[in-house]
Amino acid sequence: MFGGLAMSPRAARLWISSPPLVYLLVFFAIPALIMVLASFRYAGELGGLAPLVGSGDPDELAGLTLENYQRFFGDSIYLELFLKSFLYASTTTVLCLVLAYPLALTIARSHAKWRDLLVLLVILPFWSNFLIRVYAWMIILGPQSAFTRVFNGALGLAGIEPVALLFSPVAVVIGLVYVHLPFMVLPLYANLEKHDPSLLDAAQDLGAGAWQRFWRVTFPLSLPGVYAGAALVFIPALGIFAIPDILGGTDGLLVGNVIKQQFLDARDWPFGSVLSIVLTVLAVLFAGMAAWVARGQRL
Amino acid sequence: MALLEIRSVTRRFRDFVAVDGVSLSIQAGEFFTLLGPSGCGKTTLLRMIAGFDQPDGGQIVIDGKDMAGVPPEERNVHTVFQSYALFPHMTVEQNIAFPLKMSRCPAGEIGARVREALDDVSLLGMEKRFPNELSGGQRQRVAVARALVNRPKLLLLDEPLAALDAKLKEKMQLELIALQKEVGITFIYVTHDQEEALALSHRIAVMNKGRVEQLDEPAVLYSAPKNRFVADFIGECNLLDCTVALQDGGTLDLDVAQLGRVRAAGVEGSAGATQGTLALRPEKVSIARALADETCVNRFRGKVHDYLYTGDVTLYIVEVEGGRRIEVMLPNNAVGRSSKFFEPGDAVEIGWREDAGHFLRD
Numbered sequence: 001m002f003g004g005l006a007m008s009p010r011a012a013r014l015w016i017s018s019p020p021l022v023y024l025l026v027f028f029a030i031p032a033l034i035m036v037l038a039s040f041r042y043a044g045e046l047g048g049l050a051p052l053v054g055s056g057d058p059d060e061l062a063g064l065t066l067e068n069y070q071r072f073f074g075d076s077i078y079l080e081l082f083l084k085s086f087l088y089a090s091t092t093t094v095l096c097l098v099l100a101y102p103l104a105l106t107i108a109r110s111h112a113k114w115r116d117l118l119v120l121l122v123i124l125p126f127w128s129n130f131l132i133r134v135y136a137w138m139i140i141l142g143p144q145s146a147f148t149r150v151f152n153g154a155l156g157l158a159g160i161e162p163v164a165l166l167f168s169p170v171a172v173v174i175g176l177v178y179v180h181l182p183f184m185v186l187p188l189y190a191n192l193e194k195h196d197p198s199l200l201d202a203a204q205d206l207g208a209g210a211w212q213r214f215w216r217v218t219f220p221l222s223l224p225g226v227y228a229g230a231a232l233v234f235i236p237a238l239g240i241f242a243i244p245d246i247l248g249g250t251d252g253l254l255v256g257n258v259i260k261q262q263f264l265d266a267r268d269w270p271f272g273s274v275l276s277i278v279l280t281v282l283a284v285l286f287a288g289m290a291a292w293v294a295r296g297q298r299l
Numbered sequence: 300m301a302l303l304e305i306r307s308v309t310r311r312f313r314d315f316v317a318v319d320g321v322s323l324s325i326q327a328g329e330f331f332t333l334l335g336p337s338g339c340g341k342t343t344l345l346r347m348i349a350g351f352d353q354p355d356g357g358q359i360v361i362d363g364k365d366m367a368g369v370p371p372e373e374r375n376v377h378t379v380f381q382s383y384a385l386f387p388h389m390t391v392e393q394n395i396a397f398p399l400k401m402s403r404c405p406a407g408e409i410g411a412r413v414r415e416a417l418d419d420v421s422l423l424g425m426e427k428r429f430p431n432e433l434s435g436g437q438r439q440r441v442a443v444a445r446a447l448v449n450r451p452k453l454l455l456l457d458e459p460l461a462a463l464d465a466k467l468k469e470k471m472q473l474e475l476i477a478l479q480k481e482v483g484i485t486f487i488y489v490t491h492d493q494e495e496a497l498a499l500s501h502r503i504a505v506m507n508k509g510r511v512e513q514l515d516e517p518a519v520l521y522s523a524p525k526n527r528f529v530a531d532f533i534g535e536c537n538l539l540d541c542t543v544a545l546q547d548g549g550t551l552d553l554d555v556a557q558l559g560r561v562r563a564a565g566v567e568g569s570a571g572a573t574q575g576t577l578a579l580r581p582e583k584v585s586i587a588r589a590l591a592d593e594t595c596v597n598r599f600r601g602k603v604h605d606y607l608y609t610g611d612v613t614l615y616i617v618e619v620e621g622g623r624r625i626e627v628m629l630p631n632n633a634v635g636r637s638s639k640f641f642e643p644g645d646a647v648e649i650g651w652r653e654d655a656g657h658f659l660r661d
Contacts, residue, residue: 202384204371205349206445207401220388
């Protein structure tokens with residue numbers, strides 16, 4: 001009775017995959033194209049975009065222009081902004097890796113009955129709101145907090161002047177690492193959990209001590225997890241604006257903050273688009289590089 | 300002094316005694332096999348020799364040195380694992396160089412020694428391959444080469460041929476024998492495959508429930524098993540419960556239920572026995588429509604119940620007049636044998652010589 005609905009496997013595949021395809025087309029590809037177009041236009045007087053076709057008034061800005069790109073490449077302040085964002089994102093990635101690796105390894109090597117619980121604990125922070133968690137750091141790092149007092153007390157004992165933790169680069173990095181840590185732990189854990197324990201037995205049997213077993217067997221085999229985790233941390237950290245907004249103070253601005261300012265405060269959509277496009281291109285380049293390096297390792 | 304001394308070693312896992320007071324002494328240059336069904340403790344014993352597990356009691360002494368508290372990486376003992384455990388991210392060359400690097404072999408020597416090891420296992424030319432580009436047999440050889448490359452005192456092999464198909468298994472068995480002879484390193488081989496054990500070993504320890512049931516050369520083990528377990532585990536065997544009716548010097552007259560009176564050769568320690576088991580190998584029993592061979596003192600008439608044709612031999616199950624079923628093996632190239640098999644229901648006569656069966660005292 002369903003004979004009339006029979007379709008070829010190819011058609012079936014297309015049918016099943018079409019909802020996400022349509023979704024991505026409408027909400028990603030088309031907006032991205034609109035943004036590319038916007039980056040070549042003038043800003044409207046009251047925000048938004050100037051008309052594409054002018055009314056004939058010689059003073060009116062209309063049509064297409066390279067001005068926005070000239071502005072970006074003409075002032076080194078934007079390059080410095082990207083460099084600064086790159087530095088924060090890389091610092092975050094490295095710190096996340098250093099903190100997440102022992103954690104992921106401990107979970108992967110713990111008894112099977114504990115593993116699910118431990119993974120649950122790693123993702124537990126996702127159950128509360130992202131902003132609330134970042135505001136919590138504002139309190140923890142604030143000048144009156146117990147943490148800051150103990151910290152500055154310790155500095156005092158060492159003869160160092162007390163420092164302000166909040167609204168500093170340190171606070172931004174702490175926030176970035178805290179928020180992104182699970183994105184490093186999960187791919188690492190997924191990789192480490194699959195490792196064949198007999199390889200470690202073999203390495204030990206052939207004379208490798210604990211450090212050699214880690215460095216020559218576990219770590220190289222975990223590189224796909226390291227690359228995946230690095231991409232999942234680095235790329236969002238590069239464009240994030242909420243954390244520097246809340247914890248970073250006035251000179252803690254990163255690319256994400258400036259893009260947000262261009263769209264919402266300066267109401268300069270075309271220049272905001274230029275910054276967004278450069279950010280996207282950089283992110284794609286890094287993701288591509290991670291994939292390329294991973295493939296070069298034959299993993 | 301033996302190379303490896305295992306002195307009343309015991310290993311318990313909660314209530315389960317995996318290895319129960321085992322003592323063995325293995326000489327340098329020996330091909331020694333631990334044979335037994337799964338769960339008999341052979342792998343636990345091997346892991347304790349390698350250092351992955353510690354005995355709860357007893358002592359393991361390698362080359363005169365007590366191994367208590369010595370971790371695996373500091374023992375001059377290497378293992379070929381059942382899964383081979385080749386490092387998937389390293390080439391054949393890098394896998395084999397691994398133990399050399401661990402033992403701080405001078406970098407200049409590594410290349411030559413890797414080539415030598417590859418030559419030993421006939422894998423020259425495969426240096427740059429990765430393990431996933433090799434066949435099962437090639438992987439097995441890389442695992443052996445890697446474990447042998449820095450000449451350990453002892454090589455432990457944990458069912459290394461279990462994953463290979465029958466033809467390749469046979470080929471690798473011959474290669475292992477040749478290799479062991481060539482390198483002269485002591486091999487301790489673990490397997491549950493009795494044919495493999497018989498084919499490879501100088502001596503075999505048959506293990507069951509954590510104990511060594513018998514330790515002997517393959518031929519002795521096969522022809523003179525010490526007890527029912529060994530007789531049953533090694534090769535096909537008719538195990539006939541019997542009572543001793545008469546004992547006269549070198550011969551025993553035995554009563555076997557559902558069969559009758561059987562004459563068997565006495566064995567060491569059979570004097571005064573009243574109960575026992577007669578272990579009778581199927582290939583020692585003759586079968587014919589009417590037996591001509593006068594040396595068969597034990598003769599019984601019966602009919603063929605069923606048979607199993609395996610190419611080179613046929614195994615007949617014959618039900619004698621008393622009702623007992625006896626397995627009889629007949630080579631298919633036996634002289635005078637017609638192309639026709641005995642069919643189920645055919646009337647036959649079976650028989651065996653006095654010294655064919657092996658009496659096991661209870």
